[in-house]
Amino acid sequence: MEQGYLAIVLHAHLPYVRHPEFPEFLEELWLFEAITESYVPLLKALNRLAGDGVDFRLTISFSPTLISMLRDPLLQERYVRHLDKLVELAEREVDRTRWLPEFNENARMYRDRFYEVRDIYENQYGRDILTGFKRLARLGKLELITTGATHGYFPLMELHRTCVRAQVEVALDLFEKTFDMRPSGFWLPECGYNPGDDQILKQNGIKYFFTDAHGVLFASPRPRYGVYAPIYCPSGVAAFGRDMESSKQVWSAREGYPGDFDYREFYRDIGYELDYDYIRPYILSDGTRISTGIKYYRITGKTDKKEPYRRDWALNKAAIHAGNFMFNREKQVEYLASVMGKKPIVVAPYDAELFGHWWFEGPEWLDFLVRKIAYDQKTIRLITCGEYLALNPRNQVSLPSLSSWGYKGYNEVWLEGSNDWIYRHLHKAAERMMELARSFPSASGLTVRALNQAARELLLAQSSDWAFIMKTGTVVSYAVKRVKDHIGRFTKLYHDIKANSIDESWLGEIERRDNIFPDIDYRVYCPVESDNVTGAVAV
Amino acid sequence: MTERAGEPLSGREPLPGPREVTEIMVSEPISELKVIETPELTLVQEPPQGVFQPAYQLSTEYELPPGYGETRIVLQVRDPYWLHAYWEIARETLVELESKLGPSSVLAAQKILRVHDITNLEFDGTNSWYSFDIPVTEHANNWYINVERANRSYCVDLGLKSQDGSFVLITRSNVVKTPRDGVSEVIDEEWMTIEGIERAVQPAGRGPSSPEFVREVSEKREFLMGSEAITSISSPGRAMLAAPRGFWLKADVEIIVHGATDPTARVTIQGVPVKLRPDGSFSVRFTLPDGTQVIPIEARSADxxxxxxxxxxISRKTD
Structure with missing residues (x-):
């Protein structure tokens, strides 16, 4: 009989990046890389586990923006074209490296992977890999949940909780249409919890959410079991706190597993290294070098002189690290169970894109870990939070603290010198959207289209990703442009709707570009009494 | 508050004023959209081959307005010890102030943020637990505010402080509450089931001897706020190699084997099949290491x- 539980949660999210107005677009590669390197390899690993009859439980959160992109025909078509070119490049690489055995082995690995990904993507799932995850959910192996519609950062929407509700309701609607069920859990974007937001989750039938460790540790009254048991918010929704110890082992760029010298080096990509004429057909058509995903080196050490990747060594390390992770969880659970007098739950959430994309061997690590937990020990059992609550319906009542999993743990990542200027506009647009929804309780025809598009533009402007990118300084101009475009389009819609002068051809173009949430109903922005949540009262 | 709470989570060093100073503080009547998205659909056309097309320049540029022609101040929480306020003062408000106080006193007055701690209060404008003033520069439209205590409610008055010390309120902010920076001092326990029906205050039976457990756990393990994690996929868009330091040279050798035969033939190079183009030509590129390569190229007719x-x-030798 197990002494405690481990809940592994993968949060899969990318911002909505889709530019039909261009034949190709650099930032669309985020999706393509994530499909090739993370989502398909994860799906493959999970299918293999299920096929082998391994008993396991994992939770995956799919953001509505990611769901929408994965099911978008234009992006699917572009992805297939992208993959075809990757296959072609990998074939040429197998030739090119023929006299370099250590590289040739890796070139063959990539070629075989790309063929396999293409087969899984195109033939097995007809380009909609979400059906694969849905099947695993039906089998009871996966618990699928979702997050805010466009991954808006909730704590900085406190001024208008109607916006939080819209993020939740639009998300749940899309999720239900995609997976034919309502999720029992909800991933708060960036783990950003603001007291009171749980009431909005409650109204929408959500049973649990996650916070960073201090969200639960600093809850009030003080939680008896720390993060090792959920707490019920006064609304009755459960909050599970992230376990820092298991997080750090996997996450930390410094001390985590992914930095092992035998693992694949992320930063040595042939897209940046090979002869320009040779690589030219496989980079951007403007000639900008990009990552291709073909990387031949292992991390090797703190050196610039990298050695060729050895797949067998790397897999061996992944197995060792899986064993190490399991061992640490066993010791942790044994200790916790002894002091708690009940079965602890260790919640270990990660970005799904860490697995495969950043940490190339991540999906294999997960595969090893799940098998080892199933067969090599009896101390811990994998569980989903929904299942935990069914087994443990009685929990302490306590209000979690404002928190996020961003650097320093609060709102600073999304509210600092580089990005604080956006809130003036986001808040104004929110107010205007609510005003529109109130003023047009039953619009029709073109006005409905404009109102729905205004709601889409507001949602897209709210993605936490834009503020995050501005802070991290990676593709700042793109993020700035996205905020300005969506706010700009929203503002034009607002004035056009009020002046009853909607420009239909312009609207048509904007609908074509920002085509997320085709079934959205702008009335979700009609403020209701319960939007005035009372979470912030002192406890 | 607790011992570990004393750790400076967010850096208490003073922030040097607002980071984002916009010159326009008194906003113009709305002219919010400078540029309107062009409706024509020509953008779907492929750009001419080889023409440089920067990836993120759409055909239109929206410029956001500096303000919306209204008088307001909005307060947000950054962390337990920092708030952020942004504000705007409409032209009419200024005119009103000038007619009330006289233009010269408005000019001479110092614009300030008066920060009130109003935790658990019905705030009437004067009864805060304590308040302090921050003089702000003329053209500032936002400010980071350092507060001393976590887990408190604050609101901010934007106003003018005249030379005789009197204060004229321009506008008042929303109320925000900062989070705790440590475990709660409240240890009463309430337990309930998911239905919430049998709410009952009841000490849990067996278990850690006291709620100190939480503190123990959070101190015992190295406690990290937020992740110092590898960031999201958005960041590696261009995973560039750092350029080597100093003067440098890298060189490698690749060779191309190319030729042509009957398009229906099967060709191998060193026994490995080669794909022919429709015209029967072929071309394969190899990286050539040091040493000797014997390269038989064989074509076999379809029958x-x-x-x-x-x-x-071919042989290569690198010194």
Whole structure:
């Protein structure tokens, strides 16, 4: 009989990046890389586990923006074209490296992977890999949940909780249409919890959410079991706190597993290294070098002189690290169970894109870990939070603290010198959207289209990703442009709707570009009494 | 508050004023959209081959307005010890102030933020637990505010402080509450089931001897706020190699084996099949290491009856 539980949660999210107005677009590669390197390899690993009859439980959160992109025909078509070119490049690489055995082995690995990904993507799932995850959910192996519609950062929407509700309701609607069920859990974007937001989750039938460790540790009254048991918010929704110890082992760029010298080096990509004429057909058509995903080196050490990747060594390390992770969880659970007098739950959430994309061997690590937990020990059992609550319906009542999993743990990542200027506009647009929804309780025809598009533009402007990118300084101009475009389009819609002068051809173009949430109903922005949540009262 | 709470989570060093100073503080009547998205659909056309097309320049540029022609101040929480306020003062408000106080006193007055701690209060404008003033510069439209205590409610008055010390309120902010920076001092326990029906205050039976457990756990393990994690996929868009330091040279050698035969033939190089182009030509590129390579190139006719072989030997030596 197990002494405690481990809940592994993968949060899969990318911002909505889709530019039909261009034949190709650099930032669309985020999706393509994530499909090739993370989502398909994860799906493959999970299918293999299920096929082998391994008993396991994992939770995956799919953001509505990611769901929408994965099911978008234009992006699917572009992805297939992208993959075809990757296959072609990998074939040429197998030739090119023929006299370099250590590289040739890796070139063959990539070629075989790309063929396999293409087969899984195109033939097995007809380009909609979400059906694969849905099947695993039906089998009871996966618990699928979702997050805010466009991954808006909730704590900085406190001024208008109607916006939080819209993020939740639009998300749940899309999720239900995609997976034919309502999720029992909800991933708060960036783990950003603001007291009171749980009431909005409650109204929408959500049973649990996650916070960073201090969200639960600093809850009030003080939680008896720390993060090792959920707490019920006064609304009755459960909050599970992230376990820092298991997080750090996997996450930390410094001390985590992914930095092992035998693992694949992320930063040595042939897209940046090979002869320009040779690589030219496989980079951007403007000639900008990009990552291709073909990387031949292992991390090797703190050196610039990298050695060729050895797949067998790397897999061996992944197995060792899986064993190490399991061992640490066993010791942790044994200790916790002894002091708690009940079965602890260790919640270990990660970005799904860490697995495969950043940490190339991540999906294999997960595969090893799940098998080892199933067969090599009896101390811990994998569980989903929904299942935990069914087994443990009685929990302490306590209000979690404002928190996020961003650097320093609060709102600073999304509210600092580089990005604080956006809130003036986001808040104004929110107010205007609510005003529109109130003023047009039953619009029709073109006005409905404009109102729905205004709601889409507001949602897209709210993605936490834009503020995050501005802070991290990676593709700042793109993020700035996205905020300005969506706010700009929203503002034009607002004035056009009020002046009853909607420009239909312009609207048509904007609908074509920002085509997320085709079934959205702008009335979700009609403020209701319960939007005035009372979470912030002192406890 | 607790011991570990004393750790400076967010850096208490003073922030030097607002980071984002916009010159326009008194906003113009709305002219919010400078540029309107062009409706024509020509953008779907492929750009001419080889023309440089920066990836993120759409055809239109929206410029956001500096303000919305209204008088307001909005307060947000950054962390337990920092708030952020942004504000705007409408032209009419200024005119009103000038007519009330006289233009010269408005000019001479110092614009300030008066920060009130109003935790658990019905705030009437004067009864805060304590308040302090921050003089802000003329053209500032936002400010980071350092507060001393976590887990408190604050609101901010934007106003003018005249030389005789009197204060004229321009506008008042919303109320925000900062989070705790440590475990709660409240240890009463309430337990309930998911239905919430049998709410009952009841000490849990067996368990850690006291709620100190939480503190123990959070101190015992190295406690990290937020992740110092590898960031999201958005960041590696361009995973550039750092350029080597100083003067440098890298060199490698690749060779191209190319030729042509009957388009229906099967060609191998060193026994490995080669894909022919529709016109029967082929081309394969190899990285050439040091040493000698013997390269037989063989074409076999579709019916297998005819075979031609060309063998090349090539060697490389790098000193």
């Amino acid at each position: 297998g009856a005819e075979v031609r072989t060309i063998t090349t030997t």
